[in-house]
Amino acid sequence: NAGVTQTPKFQVLKTGQSMTLQCAQDMNHNSMYWYRQDPGMGLRLIYYSASEGTTDKGEVPNGYNVSRLNKREFSLRLESAAPSQTSVYFCASLTLPGTGSYNEQFFGPGTRLTVL
């Protein structure tokens, strides 16, 4: 199993350009997440999807859109990139939590995005 995969690994954009970050998981997980990681701020949730066909905003959704294409894939789109979106983006997935417990979130390797 590859786990959670992300493409691309690195990307440089100019202000105003658009791009889509791809994420896929092969663990049959229901929930998927997009985070951004910034120095001194930890990981912040951008969007998440509890199941195929559903998406919800997280803590910092402005400037982003997402698509849960199917159970495996969850993409993040920047329609008009801004320098403030320079960050490392992580995708993660999670199984349905079992009764009385919480399952582990599995993370992808990250995409390092620079917006000039």
Place this chain on the structure above:
Amino acid sequence: AQRVTQPEKLLSVFKGAPVELKCNYSYSGSPELFWYVQYSRQRLQLLLRHISRESIKGFTADLNKGETSFHLKKPFAQEEDSAMYYCALAYNTDKLIFGTGTRLQVFP
């Protein structure tokens, strides 16, 4: 609102010294807490969760509801422990809120 606080951005120790990475939380419900670790050039991975009461790589963490803390401890640090450590709190069943992270540097 839920919150996770890691007061130290950087913790530097020598090999063999004890380590304690601090984590405090604020949450109105019953907390489920985790420690995640990110080694250099690797993805974030779960280190341990309070509900399991386990010791992983010599690390332990005890949930103290009275002090709302979940500090990560290891009696004898190793160089390979150098990494970024994040404390996280589960809320609304399927989401996590992370602290800002503590970078642990273990010198030889």
